[in-house]
Amino acid sequence: MPQTKAFKFGYAILLIFLIIWVGTKIDFIFQPVVALVQTLFSPFLVAGILYYLFRPLVNYLESRKVRRTLSILLIYTVFGGLLTLLVYSLGPILQRQVNSLVDNAPFLVENARVKIQQLQQNEWVNRFQENSNFNWDELSTEASAYLSSSLTNIGTNIARFIGVVTSIITIFVTVPFILYYMLKEGEKAPQQVLRLLPPLQRENGKKILSDLDGALSSYIQGQVFVSICVGIMLYIGYLIIGIEYSLLLAIIAMFTNVIPFVGPIIAIIPALIVAVLESPTMVVKVLVVMVIAQQLEGNVISPQVMGRSLSIHPLTIISILLVAGSLGGLLGLILAVPVYAVMKVVVQNTYRLWMLRKERDIENDILS
Template identity: 25%
Template sequence: MDKKEINRYIFISMLAVVVCFIVKHFELFGKLIGIGLNALYPLFLGAAIAYVFNIVLAWFERHFFPKTKDGIIGYIRRPLCLLFSFIVVIAIIFLILKIVIPEIIAAIALITSKVPPLFTKATDYILLKLQEYPDVQEEAENFLNQFDLTTINWESIINKVMTFLRTGALGIINSAVGIISTVTGAITTFVVALIFSIYILLRKDKLLKDTKRMLNAYASEKTNNRLRRFFATAHDTFQSFFIGQFVEAIILGSLCFIGMSIMKLPYAGMSGVLVGVTALIPIVGAFIGAGVSAFIIATENPMQALIFIIFLVILQQLEGNIIYPKVVGESVGLPGIWVLAAVTVGGGLYGIIGMLLGVPLAATIYKLMFDTLENKEKELGIAAAETPTVKKEKAPVRVDVKAPKEKKVTPARKNAKSKKK
């Protein structure tokens, strides 16, 4: 038994011991992993922010400072482009909030003002239809009177609320402290993540160089090539997906706004922004924005809400068959069934973030898996066996290579023997 095999058995034994320890203390191990992930969460969030901002940063560097790397301009090139990137992203977020929030507030005010009259009309309509059934009408009147907004004793409700506030003051204080603590923790996490992302963006060239040096020093050439191929594929897929989704969302939101303005539907600006923002989520995103917009439009005019739904269904067909293939194209390279599966699984695990990141992650795994499959088929000769032309070409080549070797070797040996004689 050689040394290499002994080391292999030692490694397997140690791995078995570690697995047994984890299984035996699974709850403790899970808590330790949770604590570690919570501690590293700001760094992960910062890396994600840096990756998204890097797309905008690279665009500014490529278009405004394409060849400037030395001198004063080269020194301020990265910080200046980073500042422009933050200004652009913050301006986009501010513009979206400025358009959406006032419209939503107005819609909520409209809903609250229209609910009591609508409730009264619905009650009168039900009672009118129940006049044919006196027994049922009496029961219905007793039931509906419980929800009559005009007979509610608001003074009694206020007294109960004040009593609750006096008796439950301690609980309210504890709840307020908990809310303040949660908000403070979230703000702190975001600030740390933002600072970490800025550091990554400012020093990304050096970080990339140091990573390559470590891979060259500590990883084998085969492992190094595999890791580089994995990260290159993931980077291309994620970047293409984000850029394509962003452009496609802008086009869809703009078309929605233009179409609603032409048809003179209410809340055109808010609906266009909502549909565009939610369209960043593949497949189901635009329908979420459409549902919210249709509900708000229905508070003003139900018939216009129906027209909006029909218009958006037509727009979705146009987007799915023409716009999306042209804008995003086959850059992601994931079949439709896998896109649906990625959105479903990602949404079930991590909500909206999972739905957004599930598609590029699944596309990366899909590309790497099929690249490995193609290489394996080439090694096994499966691809050659499936293609008749390749098979016909290989047979004569092997014969021709072997034949000259036999002819060259035999005369050489005969000449050597004749010279000796």
């Protein structure tokens, strides 16, 4: 049997594929593991994000001679108070806008149908329709049917709605406990991992874990802060121009802005739909507000907050998002960049260690 490195490498790949193939034939064994991961993924994901947001505050209070447990409880109290104040002040407005959207849904669907019919009378649209297989009647019929069925499903699918509410309540109940132990003992986790490594490799392992922690920390903290700033700017802008559902649209924009590059485009679509149904002037106003907010975010806020901490080329990010979106949907878009940042750190450090080992082997060969 050949003993070359290429043959051993190919043999290892075939062995991995064989293990994967056997695993697909006995997938029933892994179903409990999959169910466990699916159950724990959301609470630990939310707790992990909050951990990187709250950890600097806990460390600061601890540096001021405040016990870590007391620091965590103090932050919980302040955060709970701010959250209660936010819900108390904005909750009624959001509830009113959501109720208004649900009540006006049939009117909005009919208004959209009328707008499409009016658009059909446009001379340029008629020329485009004559020179292509595009059919506005089919489009308007299918769009109206889709919207109507979606609204009907929202109102009638009570079981799914209850399931979603239950999942959200479970996350809200479990996250504070998970976060508490993360904040209290999270600094000890790297030490436990390093103990698994040989003594000579612990220094390199410590550097890898530090780089991973720094990449995740800078990305999560910066992205959350930037998204909150964008949401506030858009809410103020929407209030100034007087568009309906201003708070609801700003909240949607704030959450979608966590997706690099694609998020702002997704955020503007609901606002443009509402603006189109209102007036052409409102469309222009929404575009102006969105352009101003994105210019401030791209040229002022992001450079100061995010900088170039991840050092990832924009074209690379776009390619990652295209692949992640097709594979994992919305969740894939959100997690694509931080996962890539972690993998990049691992690959860079692995390559660095491999080169050091290669140089050491060459030196040993020379000395011998």
